[in-house]
Amino acid sequence: MEFLEILGIKDRNKGVSTGTQWLDSGGEAIDSFSPVDAKKIGTVTATDKASYEAVLKKAEEAFLQWRLMPAPKRGEIVRQVGEALREYKEPLGKLVSYEMGKSLQEGYGEVQEMIDICDFAVGLSRQLHGLTMHSERPGHRMYEQYHPLGIVSIISAFNFPVAVWSWNSMLAWVCGDVCIWKPSEKAPLCGVACQHIIAKVFAKNNVPEGVCCLVTGGRELGEWMAADKRIPLVSATGSTRMGKAVGAMVGARLGRALLELGGNNAIIISNHADLDIAIRGALFGAVGTAGQRCTTTRRLIIHEDVYETVKAKLVAAYAQLKIGNPLDENNHVGPLIDKGAVDMYLDAIKQCKAEGGQFVVEGGVLSGEGYESGCYVKPCIAEAKPGYAIVQHETFAPILYLLKYKTMDEAIAIQNEVPQGLSSSIMTLNMREAEQFLSVAGSDCGIANVNIGTSGAEIGGAFGGEKETGGGRESGSDAWKAYMRRQTNTINYSHSLPLAQGIKFDI
Numbered sequence: 001m002e003f004l005e006i007l008g009i010k011d012r013n014k015g016v017s018t019g020t021q022w023l024d025s026g027g028e029a030i031d032s033f034s035p036v037d038a039k040k041i042g043t044v045t046a047t048d049k050a051s052y053e054a055v056l057k058k059a060e061e062a063f064l065q066w067r068l069m070p071a072p073k074r075g076e077i078v079r080q081v082g083e084a085l086r087e088y089k090e091p092l093g094k095l096v097s098y099e100m101g102k103s104l105q106e107g108y109g110e111v112q113e114m115i116d117i118c119d120f121a122v123g124l125s126r127q128l129h130g131l132t133m134h135s136e137r138p139g140h141r142m143y144e145q146y147h148p149l150g151i152v153s154i155i156s157a158f159n160f161p162v163a164v165w166s167w168n169s170m171l172a173w174v175c176g177d178v179c180i181w182k183p184s185e186k187a188p189l190c191g192v193a194c195q196h197i198i199a200k201v202f203a204k205n206n207v208p209e210g211v212c213c214l215v216t217g218g219r220e221l222g223e224w225m226a227a228d229k230r231i232p233l234v235s236a237t238g239s240t241r242m243g244k245a246v247g248a249m250v251g252a253r254l255g256r257a258l259l260e261l262g263g264n265n266a267i268i269i270s271n272h273a274d275l276d277i278a279i280r281g282a283l284f285g286a287v288g289t290a291g292q293r294c295t296t297t298r299r300l301i302i303h304e305d306v307y308e309t310v311k312a313k314l315v316a317a318y319a320q321l322k323i324g325n326p327l328d329e330n331n332h333v334g335p336l337i338d339k340g341a342v343d344m345y346l347d348a349i350k351q352c353k354a355e356g357g358q359f360v361v362e363g364g365v366l367s368g369e370g371y372e373s374g375c376y377v378k379p380c381i382a383e384a385k386p387g388y389a390i391v392q393h394e395t396f397a398p399i400l401y402l403l404k405y406k407t408m409d410e411a412i413a414i415q416n417e418v419p420q421g422l423s424s425s426i427m428t429l430n431m432r433e434a435e436q437f438l439s440v441a442g443s444d445c446g447i448a449n450v451n452i453g454t455s456g457a458e459i460g461g462a463f464g465g466e467k468e469t470g471g472g473r474e475s476g477s478d479a480w481k482a483y484m485r486r487q488t489n490t491i492n493y494s495h496s497l498p499l500a501q502g503i504k505f506d507i
Contacts, residue, residue: 001094001098002091003090003091003092003094003095003098004041004042004091004095006088006091007088007091007092007095007193007196007197008192008193008196009041009042009095009189009192009193010042011042011043012042012043012045013042013043013044013045013189013192014044014045014192015027015030015044015045015046015047015188015191015192015214015215015216015217016045016047016051016052016054016055016214016215016216017195017199017213017214018054018055018058018059018209018210018213019062019198019199019202019203019207019208019209019210019211019212019213020199020202020203020209021209023051023054023055024051025045025046025047025048025050025051026048026050026051027045027046027047027048027051027216027217028045028046028217029043029044029045029046030043030044030045030046030185030188030216030217030218031043032044032099032186032187032188032189033338034098034099034101034373035100035101035334035335035336035337035338035373035375036097036098036101036325036326036327036334036335036373037325037372037373038372038373038374038375041098041099041189042189044188044189044192044216045216046185046216046217046218046221047215047216047217047221049224051215052215052221052224055180055210055213055215056151056180056228056230056231058209058210058213059151059178059180059210059211059213060150060151060210060230061208061210062178062208062209062210062211063148063150063151063177063178063210063211065208066173066176066177066178066207066208066211067147067148067176067177069176071125071126071128071174071175071176072125072126074125074173074174074176075121075122075123075124075125075126075174076122076125077173077201077202077205077207078118078121078122078125078170078173078174079118079119079122080201080204080205081118081170081197081198081201082114082115082118082119082122084197084198084200084201085111085114085115085118085197086115088111088197089108089111089112089115090108092111092162092190092193092194092197093107093108093109093110093111094107094327095107095189095190095193096110096111096161096162096187096190097326097327097334098326098327099161099187099189099190100158100159100161100186100187100190100337101290101292101326101334101335101336101337101375102159102289102290102292102326102334103288103289103326103329103331103332103333103334104326104327104328104329105329106288106289106326107326110160110161110162110163111162111163113163113166113167113459114162114163114166114170116459117163117166117167117170117171117459117475118166118170120170120459120460120475120476121170121171121173121174122174124171124174124480125174128146128174128175128480128484130143130144130145130146130486131143131144135490137492137494137498138494138498139492139493139494139495139496140490140491140492140493140494141490141491141493142488142489142490142491143488143489144486144487144488144489145486145487145489146175146481146484146485146486146487147176147484147485147487148175148176148177148483148484148485149175149177149232149233149256149483149484149485150177150178150230150231150232150233151177151178151179151180151230151231151232151233152168152169152172152177152178152179152180152231152232152233152234152235152483153179153180153181153182153225153228153231153233153234153235154168154169154179154180154181154182154235155182155222155225155234155235155236155237155238155246156181156182156183156184156191156237157184157237157238158184158186158187158292158337159289159292159293159294159337159396160237160293161183161184161187161190161191162190162191162194164237164260164474165181165183165191165194167459167463167474167475168235168258168474168483169181169212171474171475171479171480171483172483173211173212174480175480175483175484176484177233177483177484178210178211178212178213179211179212179213180213180214180215180225180231181212181213181214181215182215182216182217182221182222182225183214183216185216185217185218186337186338188216191214191216192214192216194214195212195214198212199212222236222242222246223245223249226245226246226249226250226257227249227250227252227253229253229255231255232255232256232485233255233256233257233258233482233483234246234250234255234256234257234258235257235258235260235472235474235482236257236258236259236260237259237260237261237294238260238261239261239262240261240262240394240419240420240468240469240470242261243259243260243261243262243468243470246259247259247470256482257472258472258473258474258482259469259470259471259472260294260463260464260465260469260470260472260474261294261420261465261468261469261470262294262394262420262422262468262469263293263294263295263296263298263394263420263422263423263454263465263469264298264299264392264393264394264418264419264420264422265285265295265296265297265298265299265420265422265423265424265425265445265454265455266297266298266299266300266301266414266415266418266424266425266454267281267282267285267297267299267300267301267424267425267426267427267453267454268301268302268405268408268411268412268415268424268425268426268427268428268437269282269300269301269302269303269306269310269427270303270306270408270411270426270427270428270430270433271303271305271306272428272429272430272433273306273427273428273429274427274429274451275306275309275310275313275427277427277451278310278427279310279313279314279317281297281425281427281451281452281453282297282300282314282400282453283314283317283318284453284455284456285297285425285453285454285455286298286379286398286400287318287321287332287333287379287398288455289334290333290334290335290336290377290379290397290398291379291395291396291397291398291399292336292337292341292396292397293455294422294423294469295422295423295447295454295455295456295457296396296398296454296455297400297425297453297454297455298394298395298399298400298401299391299400299401299403299414299415299418300314300400300401300402300403301403301404301405301411301414301415302402302403302404302405303404303405303406303411304404304405304406307402307404310402311360311381311383311402314360314361314381314400314402315360315361315381318361318379318381321333321379323366323376323378323379324370324371324376325370333379333398334376335373335375335376335377336375336376336377336396336397337375338375339374339375341375341396341397342365342374342375342377344395344396344397345363345377345395345397345398345399346363346365348390348393348395348397348399349363349380349382349399351389351390352382352384352388352390352391352399352401355384355388355389355390356384356385356388357382357383357384357388357390357401358382358383359380359381359382359383360381360382360383360402361378361379361380361381362378362380363377363378363379363380363399364377364378364380365377365378366378377397377398378398379398379399379400380398380399380400381399381400381401381402382399382400382401382402383401383402384401384402384403385403386403386414386417388401391403391418392417392418392419394420408433408436408437412436412437412441412442412443415443415444416443416444419467419468420465420467420468420469421444421445421446421465421466421467421468421469422445422446422447422464422465422469423445423446423447423448423449423454423455423457423465424437424443424445424447424448424449424454425448425449425450425451425452425453425454426443426448426449426450426451427451428450428451429451434450437450438450444466444467445465445466445469446462446463446464446465446466446469446473447461447463447464447465457475458476459475459476460475460476460477461475461476461477462474462475462476462477462478462479463475463476463479464479
């Protein structure tokens, strides 16, 4: 395929890089198969211990130089990265779609997110500000400033194989950090392609080797990074199970962990809602990326007065969905990432039925021409109850649960009772309901929206969630502070040294 050649993807690819240099590794071969057609895209040589150590050494050396470059100059390099991504948007978007399985429009959209965060980071490079405080001592000035941490490791997930890396790396780079990226072993070629793109920009600007590093591999590699005292910050995106393991390992050495984990997101649909907007938001939120977003809408909490109407409109909308090859822009829904994801989807349907759930749109695995990979499934809808165990669980697949409520207090309680706390939404034209949902007694999620769905977060706002979602914040707002260390400074410009509590020494 032409887009693979443009991105430098070959049949066999090295998977360890310190920037412009690709290292030999004795690691295992990781084959990447597309869920679109089950064809092998290419092979990546994973990171072994020797090549990992070589990367860490180069990153440590690079940090000592990179941190000294003025932040606006680092921002200028990130600006050029954004321009390179604009140039490669089409082939990279196609690779994202083909290797991961999301629709082509979403593949292009993911690359656009990378471009947007570059633009955000460029402006940020001139705003890494602290505060000035009044000292209680005469002749003293007190302020705080931020310094880069050092090495930031980024462990990303398959569902956003390039965007989430960029959310972290672009901010970390303008902050003065260097990055080591471990892409998902389910989409390693997206990482290789990005490294090729970035390497050209960095080489043109004589960026020290080691500022942008790539390592590929599985769970063991992630454990090396989590346990490595040379890495002050580990940013990990994935399941709650994975996040708990990473958090424990990083915490044991008193490092920092930035965790973006599971979501079990709900939309409350009030009897005061604009139902056309509500259905549109619920549909995109539930079936986008075939239900494989951390912000996917998994629960609809619907007022009893409009429950039947909403259900009927959803059933009609689902009947219009086109499922198939995501590179065909006429299709709305592509495949799940692999057969393991299909098994989890089927298990969740089985469990829902066992608990008493009634499916108004049946699920199932598609077969026949165009579905040979075995990874295409039907988005489905089940009427359920909040107490079902399966409703409390995040299934990374297009399964939507319909739940009924009578009062807004009840709806918010249902929304908040799951272990996860990433994204939430309410559809209502009633100001009092909207404000209650956003109040301290409302949604307990890191993201709370009114009259938009649970997915589609903008890069200008901090992204992340509470509870088992991990508590991390990436992308916009002041998320940059996670990549820096805070320092309080006091300067004495007087001719004396007043001591605390009035203590005096006769010297």
